Amino acid sequence: MNKLHTIGFFILLCSAFAKAQLVQTSQADSLMLKSIYDYSLTESKSYEWLDYLSNNIGGRLSGSIQAQRAVEYTEKEIAKFASRTELQSVMVPKWTRGTPEFAYIQLNDFSTINVNVCALGGSIPTREAGIKAGVVEVTSLEQLAQIGRKEIEGKIVFYNRPMDPTKIQTFEAYGGCVDQRYSGAEEAGKYGAVGVIVRSMNLRLDDYPHTGSMSYGDLDVENYIPAAAISTNDAEKLHTYLSLDKNLQFFLKQDCTVWGDVESYNVIGEIKGTKYPNEVIIVGGHLDSWDLGDGSHDDGAGVVQSMQVLETLKKLDYQPLRTIRVVLFMNEENGLKGAREYAKQAKAKSENHIFALESDAGGFSPRGFSFDATEDQMKVVHSWKKLFKPYLIHYFEKGGSGADVGPLKDSGTVLAGLRPDSQRYFDFHHAANDTFDAVNKRELELGAATMTSLIYLFDQYGVVDNSMD
């Protein structure tokens, strides 16, 4: 610990002379980043926490017992290094999957082929005996209008537009497809469909169906129809069989339930700032997850990395100038109620959030950050790039930050999101294989170290005050 103490003291000395964002980064910053990475790769707790969240608690859908256990566990762990913890009450939707879904294709010779499906989050069930109907395959919501009610009524609509493999950033490919999942049932319901099957949001061909949130929008309740995802392999299979027998029948049975809202919590912990305690920096991920896997990448990784930021700074004896807070948001997956409540309370208390960092893109090898910030603020960020070069962190671009920090945008907070390598993310996203073994310890730790480094720099140098522009 001697070396760490010395470095911490050196940094304190240097920071005493720092004049906010105008100062040049110093040798002390390089040393601090080295300490952060070294600690993260050798003694940090993130992987152990993720093991517990994933393997001891499991999938943490909003309103579930597991979500409540995760609230209690993380608060207990955060209390070990934070000077203050808080459970922030929030009402969240509760939806349960029920017994495993069952689906098959029935050809005109009455032979059947089982396929892998799962109910989309928020969907109603089928009737107890299941539904069986002909299938209309489309590749977009717009195509429904062209086809018209006559052909759609009484049928199951099959949305089969794949993610675009030529997009280098896979989140872009996801963004170009997810309307089918989110609004597919609403649109098909308008034309009298009896159900929808959506190709899983997955770039890979495999057997896992991927769930995710959906909405009936403004549809009248009597027009609500069951919605399920089908694995990419089985989407290809269904497409092939439809080309051979357009009158085939599709059977779907699911018994999920939409319940009323229940109380849950955002988990908050902080280390008070020594110089500017009223300037708040937050780092967070979402504590809820889908129910099929154990939510290790989405977003167990972001949760433990955010906790790790504070634990690392504490263990390195770093005394932050500003207040650094970890926020574990509840209900990102199907409502964003936790994020909205947090922003509402921050506003009500007139808290000055200068910077908010989110990790919700998986526990993969980190590449950098995307920012929701002004050009002047980006200039400051770019002046820090050289500090990250030894750690192969290169991506510092304007772009989306994250769903949970989004509601703070109105307050003028600089927002950012960790950007790990995205190539494998949708192999696991919202599926049964999003499990602990899919996360690499070093990659998780490198992400946490990269986040800690950025939080440290914002703590040292603050943000460009836009009111001065």
Next chain:
Amino acid sequence: MNKLHTIGFFILLCSAFAKAQLVQTSQADSLMLKSIYDYSLTESKSYEWLDYLSNNIGGRLSGSIQAQRAVEYTEKEIAKFASRTELQSVMVPKWTRGTPEFAYIQLNDFSTINVNVCALGGSIPTREAGIKAGVVEVTSLEQLAQIGRKEIEGKIVFYNRPMDPTKIQTFEAYGGCVDQRYSGAEEAGKYGAVGVIVRSMNLRLDDYPHTGSMSYGDLDVENYIPAAAISTNDAEKLHTYLSLDKNLQFFLKQDCTVWGDVESYNVIGEIKGTKYPNEVIIVGGHLDSWDLGDGSHDDGAGVVQSMQVLETLKKLDYQPLRTIRVVLFMNEENGLKGAREYAKQAKAKSENHIFALESDAGGFSPRGFSFDATEDQMKVVHSWKKLFKPYLIHYFEKGGSGADVGPLKDSGTVLAGLRPDSQRYFDFHHAANDTFDAVNKRELELGAATMTSLIYLFDQYGVVDNSMD
């Protein structure tokens, strides 16, 4: 194909006006890279080839039937897009593992704990009944001299220095440890040890022993001793038990065999240059692999990516200015005989190799390249960086290139190695879990696209002639 033809023609037009390396990159280059990435991510063959190499052929140790099948298969495939193929004869060492290794720790109460070991490549067997001896644990070769013959004679030496987790580039951590595996038996043999056990070169704690090449150096044959790797989990276990019972016994049985050299082949295919056919650009990986897994990352990935470079250029109707050649080297793992033979023949034929690119760091998400080049040559490479930015390729640094292109260095060839993300590489390297399922299709394809793009740029702009300096 229309769009591709148009782009190809546009590039030909532009290249006619290009004055080697002095020309600025153009819009045509950006379009060409976009075509390369799009083709690679949608229609390329690399993943299918890797499936065959891994699942149909399997591990391809030099001199094995599998290595021969790989030679025949890849030549057949390369002939589909190359204008010329060649099998270049080379004598390679042959070593076989025999029946599975068996090892256990025996405590002083005669209880035993089985541990996971594998013979190191090139090791002699134990006697048929196995060996049982006390254990001397060390963390370096140097430590043996300090301990001295008296304590080492008749014992098994256990090398247990782990890879350094704080190295961001994992190959650096590997380089800092691998002397234990390569020279451990030679050094311990000098002090009368009866065997060596080496902690696997793996940053992760798991149950897989990792093999790899070793050498007896100048040791007299009668002092050769069996050498095996032990999994990282079991290395930790052995260390713990030694701290409890320093007189514990270790049992090892392995029946590997060192045979005489046998004939094998480098596989070569090329597309002749249209303008400077005597300037040769090569791209390659090694066709041999270790025998425990199927060598998907090491180096099936590099093999199929190198083949893909030529297939992509051919399918895009690109007519190279210079001769572009794929070389699949035999025997990288335990002899480098293929690489030496290739360089020797190139010299004998006075072939002018201007650029040689190797892929032998796994099929992971590509980050860039390291180069063995002059400062002037690096300036040209850096002028291309902006073309790669849309593909998140950012790493263009001086450093090692690769073992197989290394022997060309004497000829003044610019050398480079693909640098994929290295965090997971040693989880699989030389172990039974280096299998097809550990390779992600998109990451493999992005690597091939990145290599194709660099080869295209070297073809267009050539290299700075150092004789002009």
